[in-house]
Amino acid sequence: MTMHSRRVAQKLNFLLYRPFLTCGAKKYVSREYGKVSAAIVDELTSALGAENVSTSVAVREHHGHDESFHSSKPPEVVVWPTNVELVSKVVGLCNENAIPVIPFGTGTGMEGGVLAVQGGICINLTKMDQVVDVSPDDFTATVQPGVTRMALNAYLRDTGMWFPIDPGADASLCGMAATSASGTNAVRYGTMRENVANMEVVLPDGRILHTSGKGRATKKTVAGYNLTNLFVGSEGTLGVITQATLRLYGIPESMVSAICSFPDIKSAIETTVQILQCGIPIARIEFLDEVQMDACNRYGKLDYRVAPTLFLEFHGSEKTINQQVTEVGFSSGDVVRENGGTDFQWAEDEEERKRLWQARHEAWYAAKALAPGCTAYSTDVCVPLSKLSEVIVESRKDIEAAGVKGPMIGHVGDGNFHALLLAEPTKPDAKQTVISLAKSIARRALSVGGTCTGEHGIGLGKRMFLEDELGAVGVAAMRMVKRAFDPNNIMNPGKVLPSGDDDREDGESVKLQ
Incomplete structure (x- = not known):
């Protein structure tokens, strides 16, 4: 940190603490949490x-x-x-x-x-489970926090609309907003941050806030601060999200899914980058390494080739999809085949597409099945596309050198990948080895201009990296926001912000399994 940035951070922290100073003592620090009597x-x-x-x-x-x-x-x-x-x-x-x-x-x-x-x-919040409003003409739906992604899409089935953000699990939509979730469709449709138009939030003092004004869901606004995006990704630390207005999309006329395998990781990732450089509006590009493909074959009784593999999906009209498929190279032998892609399979029928994607959707459970009784740590880094191949390859080498089972998957269309690190119960010190590996992968991502979390959030586990990523001034500014909304620090304490002398919780007291 430069001397200038350190001084700015100290000034911000002084301004931050000043409202809580009484006779030289920080009331915020000295006040104990109450018990539920x-x-x-x-x-x-x-x-x-x-x-x-x-x-x-x-x-x-x-x-x-x-x-x-x-x-x-x-x-x-x-x-x-x-x-x-x-x-x-x-x-x-x-x-x-x-x-x-x-x-x-x-x-x-x-x-x-x-x-x-x-x-x-x-x-x-699961008993608040109503779809409050759907407006196909406005391309919006308003939901309570108990509504899940799959429940909303089932509700929308006859409207010709859908909500495409798919983090894998059937998560609650307001929970997805709280963590700024994304997933397999993010390369085309973005993350929750781009797809939440308005929220109803209960603030820490009990007041009810509508972040874009009550009942408003316009495509854009420049009226004041962007309160909606302040709460997207806040992970329950600023308030309780009790309603969200989401952006919907028309269900594509056609969807075509495809998979192909490659001789090595570098070839698969270079194919991804070249597809995106061609400007092809692909909906999904998912990567599974050879360890993950083997796990999926074992778990799902599948017979895919055990090799680095890309799963792709194209959305649009029949004509535009045919053009996309041709440009990618499945028909004409261009991008995919030039990078050594083989064993191409594709499907148009919905059931066939589900079958093709089965391996990707079961990846988490398939990985855990490699070591029964294990605990699993999922890393979640995101890096610039220009560094993606390098970081994945180096991370793979580190995992193998540590003797850890660690399948790798990635939403590689936006530079996000996960290593599913398994701590086998029969191996001494396995948990500590996994934790060290996860830290090294996060630090490697930060060193090339990436982030320690592309979609899972900071939560409890990644607070140690926040200052490395945002800088001391950035963290100090976040503390100012936190205290402005939640001066008593009751909202999900111990999450997101790094532990420090202003915490009332011992951040080191929470141990990993």
């Missing part, structure tokens, strides 16, 4: 009904972990509000009593975002 449980029960409040150990344990590598940290109480007014009441009560609040959707996160590191109250 019997009186508060009674108040919650009175407001929500006994069926919507639980202190059961089994229920709390279920809400104390996600799909990540982190050990469980259960909340003290779980509640199921059925409308935004009840969410507001719960959050306001927590704010008055300095009780942590942890929003919970489907629990499919990958970075420990729902762990209750300081206890508190988990707000399960």
Whole structure:
């Protein structure tokens, strides 16, 4: 860090702390979190009904972990509000009593975002599960937080519209907004950040905010600060998302899926880059390395060639798709075959396309099946396309040198890839080896101008990299935003921002499984 940037960061931190200074002490630091007393449980029960409040150990344990590598940290109480007014009441009560609040959707996160590191109250939003409005003429749908991606698309089936953002899991749409999820279709349709038009958010003091104004969902606006995108990716640290207005797309006239294998990783990635350089509007380009393909064959009883493989999908009219397929080279022998692509398969029928994509969709479970009883750590780096081949190849070498089973997959059309690192229970120190590998992959991505997280978020697991990526000034500015919205630090504490002298939680107390 330069001397200038250090001074700017110190000035920002002074401005940041000043509202919390009293007689030289930081009130924010000294105030302890409150516990959920019997009186508060009674108040919650009175407001929500006994069926919507639980202190059961089994229920709390279920809400104390996600799909990540982190050990469980259960909340003290779980509640199921059925409308935004009840969410507001719960959050306001927590704010008055300095009780942590942890929003919970489907629990499919990958970075420990729902762990209750300081206890508190988990707000399960699955009972708010209505599609509030669909406007095909405006290409928008408004949903409550309990609506999942697949449920919305089933609801839209007869409208000719769909919501294409597909992170793999059938995640809740507001949870996807909270983590700025993306997935397999991002190369054409973007991420949640580009596809959320408006949100209803309960702020930490219980007030209800509409980020783009109540009922507004225009294609664009320059009215004030972009509050919508401030909350997209905030991971529950600034408020509870209770409604989202999403951008829809017309269902393509035709969809064609294809796969092909390559002699090595470099050939597969260079094919990806060349396809994008040609300006072909491809919908999906997914990469699976030879280790992952072998795992998928074993798990799904498939017979694909065990080699680096690309899965592709084309959307459009029959005429435009034929043109895309020809330009990519499956018909004319251009891009794919020039890079050594072979074993080409393609499918137009929906069932055939699902069969073709089965390996990609089962990748997580297939990888874990390579080492029964293992714990799995999914890395999530994203790098410039010019560095993608280099970073994947070097990461593959590191994984093999460490003796770790680590299949690799990637949304390579936007430079994002994952190594699914398996800590085998029979191997001493396997967990620490996996953690070290994950850190080295993240640092390699940062060193070439990439990011430590392309879609899973920072959560609990990647806070250590945030300052390396954004700089001290960037983190200080984020702390200012956090304190402006949440001065009592009740919203999902211990997530996103690096631990520091302003934290009331011990960031090192949460151990990886």
